[in-house]
Amino acid sequence: MNGIIKAAMTGTLVIWLSGCAQSSGVLQLGPDTYTVSVHAAPARGGEAGARKQALTEAAxxxxxxxxxxxxxxxxxxxSTHxxxxxxxxxxxxxxxxxxxxxxxxxxxxPDTVIRFR
Known part of the structure; x- marks a missing residue:
């Protein structure tokens, strides 16, 4: 019975993590200037889904x-993590x-910035 509960909880966690997207929400940086950061799981479109959600929240x-x-x-x-x-x-x-x-x-x-001093 204990194994069944662990398996059910693990399955629920995997489903929950695979279908979610997290947003920082819109944060003010200065006068009229804002930022928003979004992470989207593969089921939510991954990189493209994160970009779409971030631009939608900004708009x-x-x-x-x-x-x-x-x-x-x-x-x-x-995502790195x-x-x-x-x-x-x-x-x-x-x-x-x-x-x-x-x-x-x-x-x-640019990937590389060269500065001459």
Whole structure:
């Protein structure tokens, strides 16, 4: 009987961990500037699912404020400690007409930075 209970609890834990996504929630970094981080298990889309959820939460934050979203930085990749993927979004919520509200140009960050001193 004890073995059956352990097996049931282990199975429940595996199912719970495989289907979840965790979010930091939107955190304010400064005036009009926010960040959100999300981890998504493989069953929730992994890296792509984390990216989608993070961008959705960011957009909802700005929409709730009656403002427009401007993504400053978007990074995602496989999780280092759990199965699945992670995404981090740094963004601003800006009013229509704000001089900083412009079409973003995204470039991947370099793998190596060389500095001459």
């Amino acid at each position: 909802q934050q700005c929409q709730a404020m009656g403002r427009n979203i401007l993504v400053d930085n978007l990074s995602s990749g496989p 759990l199965p699945g993927g992670t995404a981090n979004v740094a963004f601003k919520c800006l009013a229509t007409g704000d001089r900083d509200l412009h079409r973003p140009t995204y470039e991947p960050k």
